[in-house]
Amino acid sequence: MINMNLYSRGDRAFVILNMVLIGLFALSALYPFIYIASLSLSSGFEARAGNVILTPVGFTLEAYERVLSERMFWISYRNTFIYTIGGTLMSLAFLIPGAYALSRTQLFGRRFWNFMVAFTMWFNAGLIPFFLNMRDLGLLDSYFGIMIGFAVNGFNLILLRNFFEAIPKSFEEAARMDGANEFQVLWKVFVPLSKPAIATVALFCIVSRWNGFFWAMVLLQDEEKIPLQVYLRHVILELSDDEEFASTLLTSTYSFETVSAAIIVCSIIPIIIIYPFLQKYFTKGIMLGGVKE
């Protein structure tokens, strides 16, 4: 934006100081991840002694061997994939048609329906009534309950509706001339034109599904159904008090810290893999969602 040569010599110190400060901030954002990765690759003895600062000390993969040999790790990992993929598809199945209908000017009571969506963003019955409702609907301890219970979200619905509203009428006119009905107009005109917005919403759903733990912890009792985050919480918060686990530590080179770190690394990897997309579309999503309703 600003040309290098517009740039006076006296500003150089300012620019360098600025870069140093930003660099430090970025390092502080990155360091905890490096620390955890190094911890996961270090021996339990060195980890306990506090010798791990930046790079692995006493390199070993035993913590990973321990994690990857846990049956619950694989079960919860599989469950997270089920919740993430199933939940995201379910969200899109509600959000795309709903947002399309809300964007149509001929929809009777359009203001009312839109208010009905927006109101849920301002007022929320709270944890207890939501929990009791899920219980009364028979959705405790169910894969389906977790997927459907969080399918629609006002913010995503409005984001998508705004995008649909901005598509010029001329795009659908040709399809209408050919006698296309609403389903065909949505599927053949709006969806292809809205790929970036749909990708943004899908990524919002994927991240919140992948990271979600609170409701999974509250709604699921059956261990076979818990997602990775709930398992992770169990390991990090409760394993340190687990005597059986503590006794296995005596004869091994991993420690509670290195095992926790290894599980953390395993659960971050998928996020890192899709991170380039996340960064691109989330920035867009913030701009699209900036003006609500």
Place this chain on the structure above:
Amino acid sequence: MSIDPEISGARTEELVIEAREAQRDRKAGRIQRVGDHLRREWQIYLLLLPTIIWLLLFLYKPMYGLQIAFKDYSVFRGIADSPWIGFEHFETLFNNDQFIRAIRNTLIISVYSLIIGFPVPILLALMFNEVLNQGFKKATQTIVYLPHFISSVIIAGIVITAYSPSAGIVNTVIGWFGFDPVYFLTRPEWFRPIFIGTGIWQEAGFQSIVYLAAIAGVSPTLYESAVVDGASRWQMMWKITIPSILPTIIIMLIIRIGNILEVSFEMIILLYQPATYATADVVNTFIYRQGIQGGQYDLAAAAGLFNAVVAFVLVITANTISKRYSRTSLW
């Protein structure tokens, strides 16, 4: 001359009938029109239907369930048949030291987060804007957005590991200076600094995106003429950039104040323990413990209702103010 009452009566009756018929016709016309509209546009309503049913079933039905805040709720009687008890739960709550403490903690944590955390993303955006090396800018932005995408369980795991008294990096560093290790997460006085600091660390980078977008919208000609006038980078930042993004800053501030009761309690549930309840327990964690863990659904629902009503008033007020201040409304 007298008017024959019978004739007059018949007249009136006739008029009434006529009027009724006309009304019926209009009504029929309206029904007909609605019918035609539905026949023509039924597909749109079919597309809308699942979303509306979902909203009613998962968000509006719990609002109906909120009535247990005024009832002596029993699981066996159900929501509708439990007896009404008026404001008893609210009286219990406001005589409960733990609830009062939770309200106080919520406010303290939010206000500190706001005061300390609000300027950080603005500062970051201004600093990013001054970076001319695009490669450096992209790389550092990529890094500072990352923590936003990491789950609260993992962040809590990192915090617990880093502050651990035996192996944590924080205590290792403290040890270098000859101090004894501190078991930070069991100390009430350390909970808020750690929690607020973690929140800023996780979100500041990502929140800077909004301000970067606002800065990108500033007209380059302003800077060009400032350069002609011999302004320094520092002067341009204070005289052009900051005044230009001030409306964005104020809107974000209003939104934050509107959401002041929204403390990320998921993170608190992961980090607090009985030893730190004194400074860490907020309204939502109180609700979680009393309701979901303790089974006192009615009392916890009353606490939730209080929280939701105050939050609603705050959000609406904030929205009204921002609508008046900035012509582009938030919703």
